[in-house]
Amino acid sequence: MKRLSRFRRHRAVAPLLLVLALFSIGTTFSVAGASTGSPLTAAEKSALIDEGQRIFLKGCSSCHGLNAEGAAIAPSLIGVGAASVDFQVATGRMPVADMSQQIARKDPVYNEKEVEALAAYVSSLAPGPGIPGEEHLNYERDGSTAEGGELFRTNCAMCHNFAGQGGALTQGKYAPTVMGVTPRHIYEAMVTGPQSMPVFSDKTITPEEKLSIIKWIKAAENEPQLGGAALGRVGPVTEGLLVWTLGLGMLVGVAVWLAMKAR
Amino acid sequence: MSNEIEAIKDPGLPAHVHRRADTDPKAAKKAERQVAILFLLSSLGTITLIGAYIFIPQDVFIFFPVLGNTNAHQLFLGLGMAASLFFIGMGAIHWAKTLMPDEEVVIQRHEFRSPDEDRADFVRTAKEGAAAAGLGRRSLIKRSLGLSLGLAGLSPLILLRDLGPLPGDSLTKTSWKAGTRLVTDPGDRPIRPEDMEVGAVAQTLPEIAPGAHRKLSDIAKDAVLLIRLRPEEFNLDAERLSWTHEGIIAFSKICSHMGCAVALYEQQTKHLLCPCHQSTFDVTRAAKVIFGPSARPLPQLAIKVDSEGYLVAQSPFNEPVGPSFWERSS
Numbered sequence: 001m002k003r004l005s006r007f008r009r010h011r012a013v014a015p016l017l018l019v020l021a022l023f024s025i026g027t028t029f030s031v032a033g034a035s036t037g038s039p040l041t042a043a044e045k046s047a048l049i050d051e052g053q054r055i056f057l058k059g060c061s062s063c064h065g066l067n068a069e070g071a072a073i074a075p076s077l078i079g080v081g082a083a084s085v086d087f088q089v090a091t092g093r094m095p096v097a098d099m100s101q102q103i104a105r106k107d108p109v110y111n112e113k114e115v116e117a118l119a120a121y122v123s124s125l126a127p128g129p130g131i132p133g134e135e136h137l138n139y140e141r142d143g144s145t146a147e148g149g150e151l152f153r154t155n156c157a158m159c160h161n162f163a164g165q166g167g168a169l170t171q172g173k174y175a176p177t178v179m180g181v182t183p184r185h186i187y188e189a190m191v192t193g194p195q196s197m198p199v200f201s202d203k204t205i206t207p208e209e210k211l212s213i214i215k216w217i218k219a220a221e222n223e224p225q226l227g228g229a230a231l232g233r234v235g236p237v238t239e240g241l242l243v244w245t246l247g248l249g250m251l252v253g254v255a256v257w258l259a260m261k262a263r
Numbered sequence: 264m265s266n267e268i269e270a271i272k273d274p275g276l277p278a279h280v281h282r283r284a285d286t287d288p289k290a291a292k293k294a295e296r297q298v299a300i301l302f303l304l305s306s307l308g309t310i311t312l313i314g315a316y317i318f319i320p321q322d323v324f325i326f327f328p329v330l331g332n333t334n335a336h337q338l339f340l341g342l343g344m345a346a347s348l349f350f351i352g353m354g355a356i357h358w359a360k361t362l363m364p365d366e367e368v369v370i371q372r373h374e375f376r377s378p379d380e381d382r383a384d385f386v387r388t389a390k391e392g393a394a395a396a397g398l399g400r401r402s403l404i405k406r407s408l409g410l411s412l413g414l415a416g417l418s419p420l421i422l423l424r425d426l427g428p429l430p431g432d433s434l435t436k437t438s439w440k441a442g443t444r445l446v447t448d449p450g451d452r453p454i455r456p457e458d459m460e461v462g463a464v465a466q467t468l469p470e471i472a473p474g475a476h477r478k479l480s481d482i483a484k485d486a487v488l489l490i491r492l493r494p495e496e497f498n499l500d501a502e503r504l505s506w507t508h509e510g511i512i513a514f515s516k517i518c519s520h521m522g523c524a525v526a527l528y529e530q531q532t533k534h535l536l537c538p539c540h541q542s543t544f545d546v547t548r549a550a551k552v553i554f555g556p557s558a559r560p561l562p563q564l565a566i567k568v569d570s571e572g573y574l575v576a577q578s579p580f581n582e583p584v585g586p587s588f589w590e591r592s593s
Contacts, residue, residue, distance in 0.1 A: 150449050154466050158526045158538055169529060170536055170543055170554070193462050196529040198490070203458030204447050204465040224322060227337065229330040262282050262360035 045120065052121025055114055059095055068125055073099065080192065081128020082119035087188035089115045091181075101172035103195060129191045137183045139211040139218065148216030151209055155200065163233040164220050169196055179221050183214045276367050284361050294361035301354030308346025315339035434590070435583040437469075437484045439564060444470040445487065445513070445574045453573040454489065456509050462530050465489040466516070469576070484584055486516035487564055488526055489574070490546055492533065498547045506565035508574065513564040514550050515584040518542060520557035522585045535561070558587065 007013065040048065057066065063074035070076030077085075088094040092106035110118065119131060153162065159175035161167045166177035173196055178186060190210055193199035200210070231238040283290040315336060323335040330338075398405055444453045445467040454465060467487045471477060494510040506512075514535070518525045523539035528546070534553070535544040542555030550561040562584050565577035583591055 147449070154448055155526075158524060167538070169527060170532070170534060170541070173529070175527075193530050196531055198528050198530045199460050199463035201459050201463045201465070203452075204454060204463070206450075209450065224324075224334070225332070226321065226334055229327075229333055231330075258356060260360075262284075262365075 048117050048120040049124045051114075052117035052119070052124075055110065055118055056121055059110075060118075063095075068122060077122050077125070079126035079128045080122065082123040082131045083129040083188040084192040084194065085119040085122045086115060086131045087185055087192060087194055089118055091185055093194070102174060105176060129188075132184060132187050132191075136207065137187060137211070137214075139183055139214040142208055143211035143213075143215030145212070145216050145219050147209065148212035148214070148219075151205065151213050152216050155205065156213065159197075161234060163235075164217055165232060165234050167234075178217050181217075183218070186214050186217060187211075279366060282361065282365065285365075291362065294357070298354050298358045298362070301350045301357060305347050305350035305354065308343045308348075308350060310343075311339055312343030312347055315343055433480075434585075434588055437580055437584060438471075438481055439469050439485065439487075439576045439579045441576060441578045442569065443576045444569070445489065445566065445576070446470045448482075448486065455572050456511055456568060456574060459489065459491040459511060461491050461493055461510065463491050464526075464528050466526065467513075483522075484517065486524060487513050488516045488528070488535075489513050489566075490528060492547065496533065496547050499549055503549045503563060506563055506577065508566050508568060511566065511574065512546065513566045513576075514544075514546075514561040515564065515580065517561075517585040518557060519552075519559040519561055519584075520555070520586060525561060 056064075056068065060068075060077075063071060064077050065071050065074075068077040070078075089110055090108055090112070092108040093103045095109060096103050097106065108115070122128075123130065152160075152164070156164075156178075159167055159169065160178050161175075164178040166175050168174050175196070181189075187210055189197060190200040190205065190213070191202070202210075205213075231242060284294045285291075319336045319339060321334070321336045324332050325335045325338070327333040327338060393399070445465075446453050446469070448466045448468045451468075451470070453470065454467065459465060465488075467489055468477065468482060469485050469487075489511055490513075491511045494507075497504060497507065497510075497512070499507070514525075516524050516526055518537045518539065520537065520540055520542050523537050525535050525537045525542070525544065527536040527538055528534075529536065533546045535546055535550065536542075537544075537555065537557070540556050542557035543553050544550040544557075544561055545553050549563055552558070552560060562580045562582050564580060566574050567577050569575045
């Protein structure tokens with residue numbers, strides 16, 4: 001400390017301190033600003049869009065068309081918005097592995113940076129729902145579990161099951177489980193309506209109500225199974241299966257043993 | 264040759280076969296040990312139960328094959344109690360089967376009728392008791408007792424009232440009237456057409472006065488699903504098309520088969536699916552049944568916008584919602 005204080009009147013101190021102060025203010029802003037969606041400069045933005053277009057032409061255009069205009073096998077992406085791209089690509093649904101009834105969730109092919117570039121490119125084609133920022137996803141603060149449960153039972157439970165475990169639709173399609181899905185992706189699914197799912201508009205289910213639904217889903221996810229085995233939490237189907245096979249099987253075994261004559 | 268049927272002879276009891284434990288003291292000793300082991304297993308089960316209750320915290324989870332991640336406290340309580348009860352029974356039965364006497368014994372049936380003197384004795388005692396209670400003399404008690412017993416016997420008849428009243432028009436009428444606003448369920452917010460993007464759905468109920476309370480039996484009839492399509496996707500006749508508004512179409516959510524809530528809307532195929540029996544309705548063709556047991560399309564609610572721009576019903580439903588009933592005309 002003493003050695004350092006010898007230099008306190010040095011010529012270079014003032015400029016150095018100035019640089020240090022500017023640097024710390026800059027980083028503070030960029031760190032704080034990152035959570036509110038870092039505002040990109042026009043040049044950065046167009047670079048990102050170019051990068052996204054490059055990835056799109058390589059990985060997506062064979063189905064969605066060179067200008068994302070769609071084709072017989074894939075829909076147009078004009079106006080689907082960044083939220084749709086983020087949901088489809090970041091959950092691994094796109095690019096598809098095979099053209100079956102349902103495009104399933106899998107390990108994502110593109111990393112976060114590439115997804116961001118793709119989203120920037122697709123949203124540059126026409127405006128659409130944007131990716132919700134972290135500050136819009138504070139479900140712990142802005143949501144209500146009880147209200148979320150009521151909304152979930154009216155709007156979501158018919159397809160995704162009353163405990164969010166997913167369920168069957170027609171002809172091999174299904175509503176996937178909502179357990180283990182990030183809040184951002186749940187939000188984007190409600191706003192964009194991927195695959196069979198309809199859109200839940202911000203006026204019919206407000207953003208706060210969407211956060212309540214997310215809060216309820218997270219509460220259901222973390223619910224301790226104090227009652228013993230949960231059996232998939234899909235209700236009477238698995239419970240009945242277990243009782244009718246294991247339970248009755250054991251009873252039949254005991255009945256046979258009871259009636260057996262001792263030798 | 265005689266036509267007489269030969270009576271089947273009583274074959275009697277088969278010769279008694281001794282068990283090994285009856286004849287071999289070594290086998291008997293072994294069976295005794297087996298029974299004791301079963302009872303000991305039961306004791307171990309009870310000790311597990313008590314131990315699990317005292318020592319295993321309620322929030323400990325362990326991995327158990329087949330069942331997966333399971334709460335240890337509940338698991339060992341259950342296993343302990345199961346072993347505790349099951350092995351008592353198993354031990355007792357094994358004891359009875361191997362060691363308790365198993366010689367067949369014949370007990371002849373006796374006559375059920377009591378001897379005459381016992382019967383006369385009973386009648387005499389009953390008469391003496393009635394006389395001592397003064398039932399003959401104290402007519403006030405006798406009559407009031409008769410009244411109370413008679414009324415008590417009548418009371419169940421009152422409960423038969425619960426079989427009624429007849430449903431009246433409650434099966435054919437819903438709360439929808441001309442001009443009733445569609446409000447979100449839950450939330451009770453009126454909806455403008457521009458609030459819904461193409462591909463959006465909304466669960467709605469008829470608007471009620473502020474502070475009023477909805478009856479569950481009303482919600483069960485009034486629930487309506489709003490769906491927005493591109494107007495050119497509709498394949499409707501002119502009348503039904505006039506019941507939609509800018510691509511927004513409204514259907515009763517109550518399945519015309521068994522009354523489940525039909526709200527599984529597949530956005531890509533424009534099909535509505537009932538989760539109970541897989542009846543599938545084509546939204547573009549006025550909810551025509553394309554698969555499943557339902558006999559009728561879902562009733563369509565005619566909608567328009569009011570002067571303030573909110574979606575309202577043009578008129579009540581033109582047919583009863585929900586499943587068939589005897590008095591239904593169509």
